[in-house]
Amino acid sequence: NAGVTQTPKFQVLKTGQSMTLQCAQDMNHNSMYWYRQDPGMGLRLIYYSASEGTTDKGEVPNGYNVSRLNKREFSLRLESAAPSQTSVYFCASSVSGRIGELFFGEGSRLTVL
Amino acid sequence: GQQVMQIPQYQHVQEGEDFTTYCNSSTTLSNIQWYKQRPGGHPVFLIQLVKSGEVKKQKRLTFQFGEAKKNSSLHITATQTTDVGTYFCAGQRSNAGNMLTFGGGTRLMVKP
Numbered sequence: 001n002a003g004v005t006q007t008p009k010f011q012v013l014k015t016g017q018s019m020t021l022q023c024a025q026d027m028n029h030n031s032m033y034w035y036r037q038d039p040g041m042g043l044r045l046i047y048y049s050a051s052e053g054t055t056d057k058g059e060v061p062n063g064y065n066v067s068r069l070n071k072r073e074f075s076l077r078l079e080s081a082a083p084s085q086t087s088v089y090f091c092a093s094s095v096s097g098r099i100g101e102l103f104f105g106e107g108s109r110l111t112v113l
Numbered sequence: 114g115q116q117v118m119q120i121p122q123y124q125h126v127q128e129g130e131d132f133t134t135y136c137n138s139s140t141t142l143s144n145i146q147w148y149k150q151r152p153g154g155h156p157v158f159l160i161q162l163v164k165s166g167e168v169k170k171q172k173r174l175t176f177q178f179g180e181a182k183k184n185s186s187l188h189i190t191a192t193q194t195t196d197v198g199t200y201f202c203a204g205q206r207s208n209a210g211n212m213l214t215f216g217g218g219t220r221l222m223v224k225p
Binding site for chain 1: 117119122146148154155156157158161201203212213214215216217218
């Protein structure tokens with residue numbers, strides 16, 4: 001039972017570099033999410049995709065782009081990384097957005113120097 | 114925008130003592146969820162509350178949703194070392210689509 005799989009688990013970037021975080025779920029869920037977690041600030045929603053073919057901004061979308069490649073995959077791209085984007089990133093999925101639990105991946109720890 | 118505040122931020126207890134974390138929203142919620150994150154781990158869903166005044170129990174954990182649907186609490190009776198972790202509430206507004214707003218979390222530490 002893979003659930004939600006994120007890659008990479010760790011990444012170190014230099015300021016200005018770009019990278020893409022990959023996320024895939026095998027639960028046939030409609031909705032997918034990207035959160036970032038910083039100490040003492042809980043989880044903040046970056047972008048979400050309510051269903052295949054749609055994406056919407058969350059609380060902190062600046063500096064990020066997303067792609068809902070298909071029903072299984074939802075990627076997060078940093079075009080020009082900044083030190084303020086150092087964080088732990090979690091991908092999550094849910095059956096739908098209205099009511100229902102989120103299933104989280106194991107997280108990707110990103111450090112921007 | 115919507116804010117969800119959680120208190121306390123940290124709590125140290127002796128094993129066997131009770132623990133409570135409180136969650137307050139600046140707006141009325143359609144539902145509230147609770148998650149637990151073990152150190153170094155990812156958040157794991159515990160429960161969802163939907164109805165005003167709802168109370169749900171899971172073994173030693175009791176969850177409450179306020180009458181006004183703006184606050185919630187998680188109470189753990191007789192804590193154990195396995196309860197260690199950070200507990201998050203997350204609220205959803207009825208007109209906010211898929212957006213679930215998380216509180217800052219309460220980190221529980223249990224001394225054996």
